[in-house]
Amino acid sequence: MRGLRNQLSLLNQQVSGRLTIKNLDLDCLELVAMHGPLSPSALARRAGVHPATLTGILDRLQRGGWITRDRPADGDPDTDRRTVTVRALPDRNHELFGLYAGMSAAMDRICADYSPAELELLAGFLRRMTEAGHEATEHLTSG
Template sequence: MSTVDDPGARPHRRPHAHPIMAALRELRVQLSLLNHQVAAHVELRDIDLDCFELVSREGPMSPTMLARRAGLHPATMTGVLDRLERGGWVTRERDTTDRRAVGVHAVRGRSAELVRLYAGLGRGVDDICAGYDERELALVADFLRRTTRAGRLATEGA
């Protein structure tokens, strides 16, 4: 039996990957629909919400870095940041050590509003997790982290 710690010990599992990929595609659609509803509720575009999430989760970053992480052209990022700043979601602040540099900072109070809007999903995930033991949850979490990393690598390589 293979373990999470030894990926090389696993046999080729392509036949099993098909239903997993199908489930991930369906999850992507459902999360996209939910994100669209949440973005509309707070009067943002989907990409604006994505950019706020990146800054909120990863901390302050330059507009150029945010554009790179979001896969956007820098000119497009300007419009996104203008909308986020007008809505009170982010601030652009001069770097204290390099006055030419600007950092994009998430306005923390706004995250609570999003948590409330995603609460239904949170409750659903809590209910699902209640049916698994700690070892199974660790395995699921590991799978999701690795899948996220594979997605990021695929995005960066595209």
């Protein structure tokens, strides 16, 4: 697992370098794309970063055309006008997909060697490992 984590980190470093964004910015963009739209505070908790740090990340991602910060419509009495929701913009997805195309093709080749039942088992394992990582991150973030 450590080897896989390290190699994926190196891949993401190359991707973020090609996109001229920081590694942490790419991580936050992926979190918004996977779990969004999110409030900045929810994203900061999920990413394990201080809200002030996240403000800089969101500024860079918004300037780069990766995300938008949406405010509630005027006249809605049930929402705080200061509330912001962060949403990923799909306009630049082709750039991301293109940079990950080599890894995606390799994963397709690897998965072709497994039966549907084996793939289901592997997917369950990966979901459980992802959740364990999320819980460990939450523990370190809150403690």
